[in-house]
Amino acid sequence: MHSSVNTITSWLKDKSSDTAAILTIWGMAGIGKTSLARYVYELHYNDFERSSFIEDIGRRCTQQVNTLFDLQKHLLVDIQKGNLQKLHDVNWCTIKIENALLHKRTLLVLDGIDNFEQLDVLVGTKGFHPGSKIIITTINASLTEKSGLFGKNISFKHMKHLLEGLDETESLQLLCCHAFKCNDPKEGYQELSRKVVKHCGGHPLALKVIGSSLRNEDVVAWEDAIEFLEKEPNPDIQKFLQISYDSLRSENEKELFKHIACFFVGKDREFTETILKECGIKTTSGFSKLIDRCLVTVGRKNELMMHQLLQDMGRDLVRHESPKKPWKRSRLWHHDESYDVLNQDKGTNKIQGLVLAKKVVEDDTLGGTNTFAKRLPQIQRLCNFFSKIWCLFVWQSATTLEEAKVASIIEDFKSQFFQDCEDRSLEKLEYEPVTKPNISSLSSVSMVEIESMRKTAETSSPDAI
Incomplete structure (x- = not known):
C-alpha cells in the first residue's frame, strides 16, 4: 500500500x-x-x-x-x-x-x-x-x-x-488493529493470526471484518472461526465481493467465472480455453471481462489465478444451488462429494462437471473406468488430469453411453495443449486405435477432472487409467 x-x-x-x-x-x-x-x-x-x-x-x-x-x-x-x-x-x-x-x-x-x-x-x-x-x-x-x-x-x-492489496506485514497489522487494538498479535494468538492473514490474502475488508468479529474472543473461538472460514465464506465479505460478479453482464461470463473457480485455478489458460470452448462457453471476450474486473488474473507461466476469497465466493454460489443435495448442483469439486454422488447413483442432468481422485475411478465399487460414467448420463466428455503433462479425452454419443469410444489421444492434442507446459516431456502411451466419432451432434459437453497426486509413468491402455 x-x-x-x-x-x-x-x-x-x-x-x-x-x-x-x-x-x-x-x-x-x-x-x-x-x-x-x-x-x-x-x-x-x-x-x-x-x-x-x-x-x-x-x-x-x-x-x-x-x-x-x-x-x-x-x-x-x-x-x-x-x-x-x-x-x-x-x-x-x-x-x-x-x-x-x-x-x-x-x-x-x-x-x-x-x-x-x-x-x-x-x-x-x-x-x-x-x-x-x-x-x-x-x-x-x-x-x-x-x-x-x-x-x-x-x-x-x-x-x-x-491495487493488489496488502503485503503480509501490513495484513497482520490491520488484523491486529481490529482484533487486539494494537499492531501485533497477543500472546498465544500468533499462529492463529497468521492463518487468518493467509486466508484473507491481503484483502483489507476481509481482515477488518474477521478481525472485528474475533475481538475479545478466546483461542477456541478463533480456531472455530478459522475452521468455519475454510468451509464457508463469511457472509459479510461474500456480499461485498459479489459486487464484481454481479457486474458481469452476460450469463456466459458468470458461467465462465464459476467454471474457473471450481475447476481451473492453476491450469494453463490456453488449455482451459480449449476445454471450455467445447463446453459451449465463449472464452475470448469472457476472459477479458473477468480480467478487467480483477476476478481472474494470469500468471507468468500463463496459468489462471484467482484470489482465494473470490474462488470461495464462486464455489459458494454453486453450493447454494442446492446446499443439502450436491447431486443437484451444476459442479462438484470435492472428491468425497463426487464419489458419494456416483456411488449412490444420484447423478443428474444438472451436473456439468466434477472432480475425482484417480483412486476413486479405479475403485471397484464404481465398476472401474468402463462403467462409472454411466452414473452421470449427461457427461459427454471426460477430461482426466493425471499430471500437468497429458490428458485423455473420452468421446461418447449424445444418445447412449454404451457407444462411448476412446478417441485418439496425446498425438492429436499434445501440440495444441502442451506447447507451453513447464514439463515438456510427454510419456508414450500405448492404446488400441479406435475411430474418433463425429461430435457435431452433441448438444452440450460436460467434464470430469480426475486428479492424481503424482505423475503416471506408464499406462498400457486407456482402460487401465
Missing part, C-alpha cells in the same frame, strides 16, 4: 505537463481503492484551486432515485465554492460542471464508478483546466476509456493503477 501511495503522490505532484491527467485506480471489491484515494486526497487537496471527493457513486446510484442529480449538485457546490444557481435537470447540471472544470485547476475524486455513463454525467465531455487531476476508482479496468471524454479530441493523460 505504501508503494501505491508513493506512486499516486508522485503523479499528483507532477507538473511537467500543461495538460490535465486522469488516474484510474482499479482492483477487486474491498481491496482498498476508496481508502487509498481518500488518503492521498486529504494530503493534496489544498494544492489545487478547487477539489471534490464524491464517494461510493455506483452503489448510491443503484439504491436511490435521482442520485446522479444529487451528486452533480454536491460536485457543483465544491467546485463553484457555493455559487450555485437554480438547476433544472441532469443535462443542465452537466453543462455547469463542464464550464467549472474548464476554468479552475481541480482535484476531483470519483469513487466507485461502475458505469461509463456516470462519468459522462459527472464530468461531461469538454475536458479540464490544465494541471487538473481526476482520480477514478472502479472494479472495471476498461470503464474509463468508454466515457465520452475519450471520444473527443481532448488533451489529457491517462494512467491506470492496479
